[in-house]
Amino acid sequence: MWHIDRESDIPVYRQIADDLERRIMYGELPPGSVLPSERKLAQELKVNRSTIVQAYDELLATGLIESHRGSGRKVGTTHWGISPLRTPNWRQYAEGGSFLPNLPVIRKIRHEKQHRSTLIDMAGGELSPDLFPAEALKRMTRELDFAGSLGYADPQGDEGLRARLVSYLYDYHRIRTTEDSILVTSGSQQSLYLIAQCLLSPGDAVAVEAPSYYFSLPMFQSAGLRFIRLPVDGEGICPDDIPELHRKHRLRMIIVNPNYQNPTGTVMSAERRLRLLELAAEHGIPIVEDDPFSLTAFDEAPPLPLKALDRSSSVLYIGSMSKIVASGLRIGWLVAPQTIVQRLADARQQMDFGLSVLPQWLAAQYVGSEPFGQHLTQLREALRRKRDLTVAILERELAGEISFSVPKGGLNLWCSLHGEVDDSQLLEASIRRGILYTPGSVFGSGPGHARFAYARPREAELARGLAAFAEAWRAVRG
Amino acid sequence: MWHIDRESDIPVYRQIADDLERRIMYGELPPGSVLPSERKLAQELKVNRSTIVQAYDELLATGLIESHRGSGRKVGTTHWGISPLRTPNWRQYAEGGSFLPNLPVIRKIRHEKQHRSTLIDMAGGELSPDLFPAEALKRMTRELDFAGSLGYADPQGDEGLRARLVSYLYDYHRIRTTEDSILVTSGSQQSLYLIAQCLLSPGDAVAVEAPSYYFSLPMFQSAGLRFIRLPVDGEGICPDDIPELHRKHRLRMIIVNPNYQNPTGTVMSAERRLRLLELAAEHGIPIVEDDPFSLTAFDEAPPLPLKALDRSSSVLYIGSMSKIVASGLRIGWLVAPQTIVQRLADARQQMDFGLSVLPQWLAAQYVGSEPFGQHLTQLREALRRKRDLTVAILERELAGEISFSVPKGGLNLWCSLHGEVDDSQLLEASIRRGILYTPGSVFGSGPGHARFAYARPREAELARGLAAFAEAWRAVRG
Numbered sequence: 001m002w003h004i005d006r007e008s009d010i011p012v013y014r015q016i017a018d019d020l021e022r023r024i025m026y027g028e029l030p031p032g033s034v035l036p037s038e039r040k041l042a043q044e045l046k047v048n049r050s051t052i053v054q055a056y057d058e059l060l061a062t063g064l065i066e067s068h069r070g071s072g073r074k075v076g077t078t079h080w081g082i083s084p085l086r087t088p089n090w091r092q093y094a095e096g097g098s099f100l101p102n103l104p105v106i107r108k109i110r111h112e113k114q115h116r117s118t119l120i121d122m123a124g125g126e127l128s129p130d131l132f133p134a135e136a137l138k139r140m141t142r143e144l145d146f147a148g149s150l151g152y153a154d155p156q157g158d159e160g161l162r163a164r165l166v167s168y169l170y171d172y173h174r175i176r177t178t179e180d181s182i183l184v185t186s187g188s189q190q191s192l193y194l195i196a197q198c199l200l201s202p203g204d205a206v207a208v209e210a211p212s213y214y215f216s217l218p219m220f221q222s223a224g225l226r227f228i229r230l231p232v233d234g235e236g237i238c239p240d241d242i243p244e245l246h247r248k249h250r251l252r253m254i255i256v257n258p259n260y261q262n263p264t265g266t267v268m269s270a271e272r273r274l275r276l277l278e279l280a281a282e283h284g285i286p287i288v289e290d291d292p293f294s295l296t297a298f299d300e301a302p303p304l305p306l307k308a309l310d311r312s313s314s315v316l317y318i319g320s321m322s323k324i325v326a327s328g329l330r331i332g333w334l335v336a337p338q339t340i341v342q343r344l345a346d347a348r349q350q351m352d353f354g355l356s357v358l359p360q361w362l363a364a365q366y367v368g369s370e371p372f373g374q375h376l377t378q379l380r381e382a383l384r385r386k387r388d389l390t391v392a393i394l395e396r397e398l399a400g401e402i403s404f405s406v407p408k409g410g411l412n413l414w415c416s417l418h419g420e421v422d423d424s425q426l427l428e429a430s431i432r433r434g435i436l437y438t439p440g441s442v443f444g445s446g447p448g449h450a451r452f453a454y455a456r457p458r459e460a461e462l463a464r465g466l467a468a469f470a471e472a473w474r475a476v477r478g
Numbered sequence: 479m480w481h482i483d484r485e486s487d488i489p490v491y492r493q494i495a496d497d498l499e500r501r502i503m504y505g506e507l508p509p510g511s512v513l514p515s516e517r518k519l520a521q522e523l524k525v526n527r528s529t530i531v532q533a534y535d536e537l538l539a540t541g542l543i544e545s546h547r548g549s550g551r552k553v554g555t556t557h558w559g560i561s562p563l564r565t566p567n568w569r570q571y572a573e574g575g576s577f578l579p580n581l582p583v584i585r586k587i588r589h590e591k592q593h594r595s596t597l598i599d600m601a602g603g604e605l606s607p608d609l610f611p612a613e614a615l616k617r618m619t620r621e622l623d624f625a626g627s628l629g630y631a632d633p634q635g636d637e638g639l640r641a642r643l644v645s646y647l648y649d650y651h652r653i654r655t656t657e658d659s660i661l662v663t664s665g666s667q668q669s670l671y672l673i674a675q676c677l678l679s680p681g682d683a684v685a686v687e688a689p690s691y692y693f694s695l696p697m698f699q700s701a702g703l704r705f706i707r708l709p710v711d712g713e714g715i716c717p718d719d720i721p722e723l724h725r726k727h728r729l730r731m732i733i734v735n736p737n738y739q740n741p742t743g744t745v746m747s748a749e750r751r752l753r754l755l756e757l758a759a760e761h762g763i764p765i766v767e768d769d770p771f772s773l774t775a776f777d778e779a780p781p782l783p784l785k786a787l788d789r790s791s792s793v794l795y796i797g798s799m800s801k802i803v804a805s806g807l808r809i810g811w812l813v814a815p816q817t818i819v820q821r822l823a824d825a826r827q828q829m830d831f832g833l834s835v836l837p838q839w840l841a842a843q844y845v846g847s848e849p850f851g852q853h854l855t856q857l858r859e860a861l862r863r864k865r866d867l868t869v870a871i872l873e874r875e876l877a878g879e880i881s882f883s884v885p886k887g888g889l890n891l892w893c894s895l896h897g898e899v900d901d902s903q904l905l906e907a908s909i910r911r912g913i914l915y916t917p918g919s920v921f922g923s924g925p926g927h928a929r930f931a932y933a934r935p936r937e938a939e940l941a942r943g944l945a946a947f948a949e950a951w952r953a954v955r956g
Binding site: 023129144187200283327330339346350 | 627808
């Protein structure tokens with residue numbers, strides 16, 4: 001990535017020359033590679049062509065690059081005065097490896113976010129900074145007594161935090177568990193990753209909601225898993241689809257997000273919850289229950305998680321602080337049979353030697369505390385306001401052109417767009433107008449869907465962002 | 479694992495019944511499984527047989543277990559009054575998965591550590607708690623201003639920390655780099671894991687020092703890599719072995735720990751460093767340089783890392799705070815070409831969404847600060863004292879029966895034992911006498927070697943621990 005700092009004291013041509021030099025020295029531009037033409041680079045960097053000429057001249061003088069009549073400029077093959085060295089082919093290494101890179105559209109979204117700070121971000125499923133309880137966390141951080149060990153933490157997670165989670169899980173979710181059955185993780189993502197790596201094998205069939213967040217994660221493909229789709233309607237998945245799918249594919253696991261499903265916002269009905277549990281138990285299929293949003297419920301007490309009703313020990317329960325406190329703390333948890341907790345803890349030791357003690361100590365103070373309860377009350381109110389605003393703006397700007405269900409919790413609003421449109425054109429047009437959202441295809445749905453994460457922007461940005469989206473929609477629709 | 483808490487107010491039989499009940503409810507003991515006999519369980523738990531009878535009677539009364547004349551006791555098949563449910567076969571799930579569990583001997587060592595707190599631990603390659611700069615870290619934690627975002631951190635790591643690392647790497651290691659070429663990781667383990675998962679593919683040949691730490695990590699096998707051995711002598715590996723090995727195996731990577739190698743303590747000679755760099759460049763083979771110990775150097779300035787001499791951009795450099803500050807912070811770094819940093823950052827987002835902001839903020843204050851420098855001076859002195867003590871005790875207790883080189887840095891002393899002995903018998907006998915160490919086979923060496931991690935025990939424990947080892951040695955040697 002090019003970073004030109006226009007406020008720097010270093011002249012722009014010098015910044016460009018320095019960056020090129022670094023790339024050459026670090027093997028990103030190996031000896032002999034062709035450099036972009038002056039015109040092209042000038043366009044890309046939005047500078048005058050003369051600035052590029054000046055930068056190239058600097059490098060020509062050092063011998064780092066060479067000028068060839070007719071074929072433009074190349075990285076010198078004799079830099080450092082040493083005869084040509086075979087720098088490792090880093091690009092090939094970066095493109096290899098068994099672990100798959102993120103989806104191109106996800107990388108594009110991340111790239112735009114990093115490089116265009118004025119974009120209104122309705123793609124990131126996280127809270128806006130003003131919704132983090134920063135003051136309470138700062139105060140509690142000051143009060144940490146550092147009485148615990150600064151050595152490697154218990155592979156299952158800090159004992160104090162696990163003890164606190166036992167009460168929290170009962171008080172807030174009516175889940176009965178013990179410290180031995182909890183694995184502290186860095187969040188839902190790590191819980192899912194450990195499950196995919198350690199409990200499943202290449203070729204295994206895993207049933208997931210369609211659409212769902214899980215389609216956006218190539219890590220499941222990296223693990224060689226086959227996704228079997230469970231379509232979501234207004235009451236969640238239809239559990240009675242499962243026996244037939246199990247006969248056909250031998251399901252090894254079912255992954256669901258019953259409360260305020262990501263992206264659709266659906267709440268699974270009580271009847272279907274019980275039926276799902278019954279069928280999973282009958283066929284001995286484990287359920288992974290991903291529950292990031294329960295405590296965001298705006299209007300009503302959220303339904304109890306499956307885990308609270310799980311009589312046959314079929315459910316692995318995943319929770320985290322990311323969507324309700326602060327994503328940057330990186331604290332989550334998995335409730336599972338002890339055999340599973342131990343297996344995953346052992347694997348994580350190999351991957352990263354466990355979590356930092358600091359955020360664990362802080363979480364042990366904060367989760368379930370009085371300030372935590374007060375924060376949740378405020379959070380729910382703020383999210384309800386943002387949801388109401390989003391709904392009102394969409395109804396005003398795009399009446400009759402889109403449809404959606406009003407979510408009762410979570411951070412996302414899922415839209416179906418009426419009429420045909422090319423999803424990538426729509427995304428491009430929206431980005432040009434300053435608004436970022438996630439196209440439905442990322443979640444495994446067909447064309448003509450969009451997910452708006454309404455928690456991330458500040459209230460004032462919502463109207464601006466959604467109006468820009470409506471404009472983009474009108475510009476590209478057929 | 480059984481935990482009987484003899485100081486608890488809950489009677490022991492009740493604790494046993496509760497634990498069994500939990501295992502049954504969580505599916506660890508599925509319906510129909512046979513329970514251990516009273517005698518066997520009594521022995522295992524070191525309680526009276528009547529206590530077990532009482533515990534089983536409790537569970538019989540609830541219907542959770544059933545008594546069958548002649549075939550002992552089994553978990554009931556109708557518990558919860560519901561007809562038999564097929565709890566998922568959790569044991570099978572735990573034993574499946576493509577990610578391999580840790581080596582049995584590593585799991586044994588960890589188990590003994592957790593359950594016998596009186597053991598003197600010379601197996602764990604970490605500092606003793608008194609060597610962590612707890613006061614300075616606590617003070618700096620109090621001063622954190624929480625000005626940064628509590629949202630998801632930059633995938634490459636906190637910018638402030640990366641800026642700090644750029645100066646640190648130059649000041650302490652003469653490595654020139656930029657913020658864009660640094661990936662903040664949770665430690666060397668995560669750096670190695672990301673490299674194995676993302677840059678290498680199953681079947682790839684990787685050359686590693688023999689013996690080395692890397693043999694203790696099944697994660698390389700999980701990634702399907704083949705290890706090619708580079709024997710270590712008093713000056714490190716012999717680089718001139720590489721061309722022949724490369725012809726035969728097509729080496730995709732070379733992993734080395736040139737300063738105070740783990741476990742042997744060897745420092746690679748200057749001549750071999752240059753030759754290694756030269757050959758790697760000639761053949762375009764990347765080098766991974768793992769450098770956890772440089773700043774522990776007791777007697778002299780440590781040699782410059784390979785990365786400081788790397789003219790062909792062949793070296794991925796791995797460092798961390800774990801062995802020099804505190805392992806529980808979980809902060810490390812990788813210096814690599816930008817292409818590689820971006821690839822690994824993208825993959826880590828999929829695995830765990832990056833690191834917690836708290837330890838990153840703290841590290842950004844601490845690394846390279848004045849208190850950091852003062853701490854290092856004290857640390858080096860303390861480690862030298864422990865090393866001297868270890869050497870003196872071993873020379874006294876086992877003169878003529880073992881040999882070793884005196885390490886000039888690092889946390890480990892590597893011994894060859896004279897005479898034949900069964901490694902697992904020796905480990906068992908040592909544990910019985912209260913001392914834990916790591917047998918050489920863990921590091922890929924033949925029988926008759928041991929690694930003593932002398933930093934972990936307090937000074938007073940060293941004499942007791944090593945005397946116990948000497949006793950064990952005399953008891954089992956042939």
